[in-house]
Amino acid sequence: MKRILLTVLLLGFAAASWGQTALQQAEGYYREGKFSAALGLYEKELKNTPNDPYVYYNIGNCYFKMGSKGLAAANYYRAFKLAPRDSDIRHNLTLALAAGGERLVPAGVPEVLHKAFFYLSYQEVQGLTFLLLWLFCALGSVWLLKRKFKRVFLTSAVILLLCGGWLYARYTLEQARLAVVAAPVAEVRSGPGANFPASASVPQGHLLTVQDTKDDWYEVIVKSQGLKGWVEKNAVEQI
Secondary structure, three states, X not given: OHHHXXXXXXXXXXXXXXXXXXXXXXXXXXXXXXHHHHHHHHHHHHHHOOOOHHXXXXXXXXXXXXXXXXXXXXXXXXXXXXXXXXXXXXXXXXXXXXXXXXXXXXXXXXXXXXXXXXXOOHHHHHHHHHHHHHHHXXXXXXXXXXXXXXXXXXXXXXXXXXXXXXXXXXXXXXXXXXXXXXXXXXXXXXOOOOOOOEEEEEEOOOEEEEEEEEOOEEEEEEHHHOEEEEEEHHHXXXX
């Protein structure tokens, strides 16, 4: 039994050491300008930690240095959704989108309001809403049974409604199928095929909303240009 436990511990220690060494090696490659080699290690690490925003961030950095602004923006956006308060992630996402003529903060929206809206991740907003719901139910029970804390109960109801609206707005955004133009240019066509005429060209790094799919084509909306049409799947990267 002791030998089995020792073997398991050694294997666990070796796996942890390998993971740390792999990340350190990736960072070393990045500092040396070997961005492709670093990218391979980061993408391999992503399979072990699929919800780590900083792995996505480092992948985005590699793509940005390699000139793939669209793939950089896609990975920065994935990191932003997981860690929206991180200033480096937000800054690099803004730069990558700007390279394609896109904006992270919509025109007319104050940046401070945008930061407040995305201060918490979607999962954190969910957790906060359920916590407030539990508090509302507890205060409601006290008020019904003992007729106490009415004002506190009503205040909790208002806060819960506001947080519920915040959660609904974030849920709507979460359900949107966003994509980024990864090719140098994506041709927006009137139908799902190269035989349909192109109505516009969208540059690399531009955000799209995917509405439908057919064969090798996505039906998309380009909100910044007020366009709707079809683009080839291999020209975009879904977020």
